[in-house]
Amino acid sequence: MRGARLLKPLVFIVSVGPLAYLALGALLGRLGANPIETITRSTGTWTLRFMLLALAVTPARWLSGWNDLIRVRRMLGLFAFFYGSLHLVTYVWLDQFFDWAAIAKDVAKRPFITAGFTAYLLLVPLAVTSTAGMIRRLGGRRWRRLHRLAYASAAIGIVHYWWLVKLDTRPPRNYALLLAVLLLARVWVFWQRRRSGSRASSGALVC
Amino acid sequence: MLIKPAPDIRSSEITDEKLYLRRREFMKAAAVPAVAALAGFTPGLAAGAGQEALPNVRKGVVTIDEAWTPWDDVTTYNNFYEFGMDKGDPARNSKKFRTKPWTVKIDGLVKKPGDYQLEDLVAPHALEERVYRLRCVEAWSMVVPWVGFPLRDLIRRVEPQGSAKFIEFATLHDPRQMPGQRLDVLEWPYLEGLRLDEAMHPLTILASGLYGKALPNQNGAPLRLVVPWKYGFKSIKSIVRIRFTAAQPVSSWQASAPQEYGFYSNVNPDVDHPRWSQARERRIGEFFKRKTLMFNGYADQVAGLYAGMDLKKFY
Numbered sequence: 396m397r398g399a400r401l402l403k404p405l406v407f408i409v410s411v412g413p414l415a416y417l418a419l420g421a422l423l424g425r426l427g428a429n430p431i432e433t434i435t436r437s438t439g440t441w442t443l444r445f446m447l448l449a450l451a452v453t454p455a456r457w458l459s460g461w462n463d464l465i466r467v468r469r470m471l472g473l474f475a476f477f478y479g480s481l482h483l484v485t486y487v488w489l490d491q492f493f494d495w496a497a498i499a500k501d502v503a504k505r506p507f508i509t510a511g512f513t514a515y516l517l518l519v520p521l522a523v524t525s526t527a528g529m530i531r532r533l534g535g536r537r538w539r540r541l542h543r544l545a546y547a548s549a550a551i552g553i554v555h556y557w558w559l560v561k562l563d564t565r566p567p568r569n570y571a572l573l574l575a576v577l578l579l580a581r582v583w584v585f586w587q588r589r590r591s592g593s594r595a596s597s598g599a600l601v602c
Numbered sequence: 603m604l605i606k607p608a609p610d611i612r613s614s615e616i617t618d619e620k621l622y623l624r625r626r627e628f629m630k631a632a633a634v635p636a637v638a639a640l641a642g643f644t645p646g647l648a649a650g651a652g653q654e655a656l657p658n659v660r661k662g663v664v665t666i667d668e669a670w671t672p673w674d675d676v677t678t679y680n681n682f683y684e685f686g687m688d689k690g691d692p693a694r695n696s697k698k699f700r701t702k703p704w705t706v707k708i709d710g711l712v713k714k715p716g717d718y719q720l721e722d723l724v725a726p727h728a729l730e731e732r733v734y735r736l737r738c739v740e741a742w743s744m745v746v747p748w749v750g751f752p753l754r755d756l757i758r759r760v761e762p763q764g765s766a767k768f769i770e771f772a773t774l775h776d777p778r779q780m781p782g783q784r785l786d787v788l789e790w791p792y793l794e795g796l797r798l799d800e801a802m803h804p805l806t807i808l809a810s811g812l813y814g815k816a817l818p819n820q821n822g823a824p825l826r827l828v829v830p831w832k833y834g835f836k837s838i839k840s841i842v843r844i845r846f847t848a849a850q851p852v853s854s855w856q857a858s859a860p861q862e863y864g865f866y867s868n869v870n871p872d873v874d875h876p877r878w879s880q881a882r883e884r885r886i887g888e889f890f891k892r893k894t895l896m897f898n899g900y901a902d903q904v905a906g907l908y909a910g911m912d913l914k915k916f917y
Contacts, residue, residue: 428679428886562787563687
């Protein structure tokens with residue numbers, strides 16, 4: 396299918412968009428009065444958005460029956476890791492300017508930074524094992540089990556956002572609701588399949 | 603190898619060499635606004651253009667040897683939740699805000715209460731330029747050349763009763779004009795308070811302008827408080843009521859999160875916000891963070907107000 400072949404480059408180009416927008420804004424000096432804050436916020440928000448997009452691929456396949464969507468899941472996940480890395484680099488470099496003592500204190504003392512750091516660390520093994528070779532080496536079953544860390548990372552990432560908000564918790568609440576829908580969809584499908592599976596007395600668990 | 607014959611080009615179609623050599627200038631001139639427009643960046647207006655200049659301002663009454671934060675930053679980056687939660691929202695959403703006519707109610711434990719027209723309230727006072735540091739509780743800071751007059755001059759005019767120990771201030775409550783008030787993120791109207799001796803301190807001013815011009819709507823027009831040694835949110839904007847009380851008022855932030863915001867909210871690098879450090883701050887326009895100063899650098903003038911108080915307890 397031609398659309399499927401175009402899907403990957405298209406998603407790639409769109410996914411680079413937020414970075415291009417920031418780079419352009421920085422070049423033109425138009426990131427506002429507090430550019431470092433703008434960059435921190437934007438990269439953080441896009442990390443969460445790409446996490447949710449990657450987690451939406453499977454439910455979207457169930458709903459639409461368009462299985463080619465699976466081709467972009469890895470890319471979306473890696474973009475989440477990419478924007479998360481930019482977010483972390485922004486904090487370490489632009490915000491704290493490699494003041495390791497201050498950073499260590501922040502990570503240990505500020506729950507929202509502890510959460511953000513944890514969410515990022517959970518993404519690292521997923522990024523490392525995202526290649527076809529690693530999937531083969533781990534075996535599909537173990538690989539899938541490992542990559543369920545994505546659920547935890549997304550949840551902790553949203554907690555990180557929630558805890559840093561001064562007053563208006565609506566945006567993190569919306570992310571949390573979306574994540575809840577995406578996870579509940581999995582639970583529901585798992586349960587449905589188990590029921591129909593046991594009726595067919597195959598006994599096998601499909602996940 | 604196949605070489606195509608050159609197509610015929612009329613001499614009128616050939617670009618003049620001088621123009622040709624300047625091609626990069628044209629491309630640059632055309633590209634920057636086009637790219638900026640594409641990306642949704644809009645060019646800023648000239649500093650304070652269209653903002654009414656205030657006459658007879660006494661310059662440099664109080665000043666500091668630090669660079670002023672540019673007008674554009676002071677007027678496009680601030681918190682004023684009445685106009686939205688984003689720091690660009692106040693400038694965007696306050697354009698049609700009406701500040702004329704404006705009445706300030708002075709009531710409570712005071713000998714001359716009443717509804718004062720703004721003009722009558724401000725007119726008896728000589729306007730002064732006061733260059734102050736502004737430290738936000740979010741750990742960013744600015745240097746702002748305010749125009750205003752000492753609050754204590756007004757307090758003396760209206761003569762508080764002996765029993766008055768505190769002042770409570772209120773911002774206008776008008777959800778039709780202030781879209782942020784349609785959200786229940788804080789209890790409206792916005793309330794703030796000072797101890798009477800803090801209000802009487804010579805550094806505490808009521809401001810009606812900045813950079814020699816009338817206060818822009820987004821910065822708290824037509825009249826706001828400025829208390830330079832406290833976090834920015836204490837400096838309440840668009841004031842419509844000044845009430846003298848015997849009991850300590852409860853500010854909107856205290857009511858919303860008492861474990862995070864106290865009544866005093868003095869700038870203090872040693873007392874962290876429960877969720878983030880207050881030891882350093884980013885001065886708008888600077889790359890490196892700077893150390894936050896005790897009482898925002900006004901310790902010599904104001905530390906005496908808090909002698910003997912445990913500032914970790916009275917944050």
